[in-house]
Amino acid sequence: xxxxxxxxxxxxxxxxxxxxxxxxxxxxxxxxxxxxxxxxxxxxxxxxxxxxxxxxxxxxxxxxxxxxxxxxxxxxxxxxxxxxxxxxxxxxxxxxxxxxxxxxxxxxxxxxxxxxxxxxxxxxxxxxxxxxxxxxxxxxxxxxxxxxxxxxxxxxxxxxxxxxxxxxxxxxxxxxxxxxxxxxxxxxxxxxxxxxxxxxxxxxxxxxxxxxxxxxxxxxx
Amino acid sequence: xxxxxxxxxxxxxxxxxxxxxxxxxxxxxxxxxxxxxxxxxxxxxxxxxxxxxxxxxxxxxxxxxxxxxxxxxxxxxxxxxxxxxxxxxxxxxxxxxxxxxxxxxxxxxxxxxxxxxxxxxxxxxxxxxxxxxxxxxxxxxxxxxxxxxxxxxxxxxxxxxxxxxxxxxxxxxxxxxxxxxxxxxxxxxxxxxxxxxxxxxxxxxxxxxxxxxxxxxxxxx
DNA sequence: GGGGGCCTACCGAACGTTCGGTTGCGTTGA
DNA sequence: TCAACGCAACCGAACGTTCGGTAGGCCCCC
Numbered sequence: 001x002x003x004x005x006x007x008x009x010x011x012x013x014x015x016x017x018x019x020x021x022x023x024x025x026x027x028x029x030x031x032x033x034x035x036x037x038x039x040x041x042x043x044x045x046x047x048x049x050x051x052x053x054x055x056x057x058x059x060x061x062x063x064x065x066x067x068x069x070x071x072x073x074x075x076x077x078x079x080x081x082x083x084x085x086x087x088x089x090x091x092x093x094x095x096x097x098x099x100x101x102x103x104x105x106x107x108x109x110x111x112x113x114x115x116x117x118x119x120x121x122x123x124x125x126x127x128x129x130x131x132x133x134x135x136x137x138x139x140x141x142x143x144x145x146x147x148x149x150x151x152x153x154x155x156x157x158x159x160x161x162x163x164x165x166x167x168x169x170x171x172x173x174x175x176x177x178x179x180x181x182x183x184x185x186x187x188x189x190x191x192x193x194x195x196x197x198x199x200x201x202x203x204x205x206x207x208x209x210x211x212x213x214x215x216x217x218x219x220x221x
Numbered sequence: 222x223x224x225x226x227x228x229x230x231x232x233x234x235x236x237x238x239x240x241x242x243x244x245x246x247x248x249x250x251x252x253x254x255x256x257x258x259x260x261x262x263x264x265x266x267x268x269x270x271x272x273x274x275x276x277x278x279x280x281x282x283x284x285x286x287x288x289x290x291x292x293x294x295x296x297x298x299x300x301x302x303x304x305x306x307x308x309x310x311x312x313x314x315x316x317x318x319x320x321x322x323x324x325x326x327x328x329x330x331x332x333x334x335x336x337x338x339x340x341x342x343x344x345x346x347x348x349x350x351x352x353x354x355x356x357x358x359x360x361x362x363x364x365x366x367x368x369x370x371x372x373x374x375x376x377x378x379x380x381x382x383x384x385x386x387x388x389x390x391x392x393x394x395x396x397x398x399x400x401x402x403x404x405x406x407x408x409x410x411x412x413x414x415x416x417x418x419x420x421x422x423x424x425x426x427x428x429x430x431x432x433x434x435x436x437x438x439x440x441x442x
Numbered sequence: 443g444g445g446g447g448c449c450t451a452c453c454g455a456a457c458g459t460t461c462g463g464t465t466g467c468g469t470t471g472a
Numbered sequence: 473t474c475a476a477c478g479c480a481a482c483c484g485a486a487c488g489t490t491c492g493g494t495a496g497g498c499c500c501c502c
Contacts, residue, residue, distance in 0.1 A: 012481080027335065030252035034458060046460080047482050055458065111332070114248065154400055157408050160393050161386045168385025179378055187378050194415035233447085255492060267494080268448050276492065 013051050015041050017216035020058055025104035029059055029115040059108070059115060060122035062216070066109045067129035069212030070098060074136050076210050084144030085198040091137055092192040093185040093206035095166035100181050101208075102217045103170035110167050137163065141196070150196040162192050181208070234272050236262045238437035241279055246325035250280055250336040280329070280336060281343035283437070287330040288350035290433030291319060295357050297431050305365030306419040312358055313413040314406040314427035316387035321402050322429075323438045324391035331388050358384065362417070371417040383413050402429070 019040035023032040034055055038045045052058045077090050099106045113130075116123040137159045144150030152158045165188060173184065185206065240261035244253040255276055259266045273279045298311050320327045334351075337344040358380050365371030373379045386409060394405065406427065 028249060028251055030249055031336070033456075035456085043481095044483055045458085046484075049459070050481060115252070153408050153411075154404065157400055157405060158412075160389065161409060161412055164389025164392075165382045165386050168381065168389070171385075172381050179375055183375065184378060187374050188382060190374075191379075191382055191412070191416040194418075195412040197415075254490075256490085265449065266492080267450080270493070271447060 012041070012043075014216055016048065016051055016058070017062060018218050021062055021104045021108055021214075021216055022218050024059065024062070024112060025107040029055075029108075029112045056116065056120075056122070059112060060126070062105065063109050063112065063116075063126050064122070064129065066102075066105045066214065067126065067133065069214060070095075070109075071129065071133050073098070073211050074133065077206060078136065084140055084147060084149055085193060085196075087140040088144065088150075088192060088196065088198070089189045090206050091140055092162060092166060092189045094208070094211060095163065096169050096185050096188050097181060097206070097208050098211050099167055099169040100173040100175075100184060101211065102214050103173065105214045105217050106167070106170045110170070134159075134163075144196060144198070150198055152196045158196055162195060165191065233262070233264075235437055237269065237272055237279070238283060239439050242283055242325045242329055242435075242437055243439050245280065245283070245333060246328040250276075250329075250333045277337065277341075277343070280333060281347070283326065284330055284333065284337070284347050285343070285350065287323075287326045287435065288347065288354065290435060291316075291330075292350065292354050294319070294431055294433050295354065298427060299357065305361055305368060305370055306414060306417075308361040309365065309371075309413060309417065309419070310410045311427050312361055313383060313387060313410045315429070315432060316384065317390050317406050317409050318402060318427070318429050319432050320388055320390040321394040321396075321405060322432065323435050324394065326435045326438050327388070327391045331391070355380075355384075365417060365419070371419055373417045379417055383416060386412065 016037065019037055020032075023036055023040065027036075034045045034048055038048050041048075074091070074094060077094050078087055081087050081090060113123070113126060116126060138155070141150065141152065141155045141159055145152055145155055169184065169188075173181075175181075179187075185208075237258065240258055241253075244257055244261065248257075255266045255269050259269050262269075295312070295315060298315050299308055302308050302311060334344070334347060337347060359376070362371065362373065362376045362380055366373055366376055390405065390409075394402075396402075400408075406429075
């Protein structure tokens with residue numbers, strides 16, 4: 001008897017997104033053809049267009065949903081947290097964790113902006129979402145510097161350095177590798193707080209269960 | 222009267238490389254056609270093939286020369302430098318500086334490995350060159366940890382974090398931006414040494430004139 | 443006069459996308 | 473109860489365009 005949750009992966013739309021994020025992350029958007037995608041989900045190239053209006057719209061959908069998930073999760077995580085060093089620690093841990101847990105989606109989010117037609121609605125929208133996310137970092141660093149708890153030569157410089165460190169995780173992290181996700185996050189938080197000369201780090205660690213689990217992120221590497 | 226250095230940019234090979242690195246960095250290798258490249262250097266697509274054996278060979282050439290330049294410059298910079306913290310500082314400053322000064326070439330080097338046919342001679346060669354470069358980092362961190370001057374939870378983790386910080390520079394640095402190249406390098410060195418808990422940083426700063434100037438790197442942004 | 447440098451013209455293949463058609467399931471009306 | 477209908481899901485074939493690459497010839501300079 002079948003006790004499982006019905007037809008989980010019969011939803012073609014989800015399977016297409018899943019294959020798309022895998023191929024876009026591995027080969028890049030431009031090097032991935034609709035036929036590649038169709039083969040991966042056992043459809044013909046024409047069949048894809050029943051579920052997707054265009055190749056670029058598919059990319060835009062993935063990027064939009066990814067950014068919204070990140071922004072929402074970040075807002076939930078930071079909710080009520082006051083100390084700038086706590087906020088920065090949460091930002092570092094969560095950005096690192098999402099890049100480790102959803103490396104394919106984040107690689108597409110971080111690297112395929114240039115594949116959206118410049119000036120298109122989708123392109124502008126993704127830029128706005130990215131800015132909205134980065135504002136969390138800007139505010140945390142500005143608050144910390146304003147309160148004198150961070151001593152930092154250049155807020156923008158520090159932010160870019162730390163964000164690069166976190167986003168780079170999607171390029172090398174493997175769940176079965178040498179370090180656990182918790183170790184990576186802890187180490188990166190330590191580096192980040194040292195970078196802004198924050199005094200000994202305190203209090204709560206990030207509740208990673210608040211992070212989004214993108215339903216289309218393939219489970220494998 | 223023309224007092225300039227003769228026919229600098231009449232060398233078609235160089236102009237092609239210059240345009241290629243610009244287009245590959247901006248649009249990606251897969252999204253750049255031979256015809257795009259030809260238009261950029263005022264040739265026809267067929268004319269390109271008089272100077273280049275294939276599109277992929279052109280990419281491989283750029284990546285190979287870029288990596289060799291980086292490796293050679295790093296060896297020169299580190300020559301005779303003993304202290305692990307000095308070596309690490311030089312590695313951080315030089316990797317940051319080359320990504321700031323040659324953002325297009327480094328973006329291609331860092332991001333287009335996947336565009337080389339897997340298993341091809343060129344692909345394997347570039348991987349070997351990248352490993353050869355990273356060994357400089359591995360040795361510096363191992364030496365520092367071995368001598369007890371670095372206190373670091375995980376050498377690989379620290380290396381990846383710091384290298385991501387440095388390579389990220391090519392994505393945002395602008396010569397006319399808020400911070401000078403020297404400021405960026407100094408700040409990143411400070412962050413890096415704090416990351417490995419090195420005691421107060423000492424001695425020589427990097428002689429950036431030892432870094433390679435890729436002749437094909439376009440001067441503009 | 444011969445070769446480097448570049449052209450016009452073209453090839454076969456692959457591209458994103460569209461179109462007309464078929465299948466099969468769920469709902470409806472008599 | 474069952475024919476009739478609607479519609480989501482998909483396919484095979486083709487559209488026009490662009491792709492990486494090639495063949496052969498023209499021109500200019502040594």
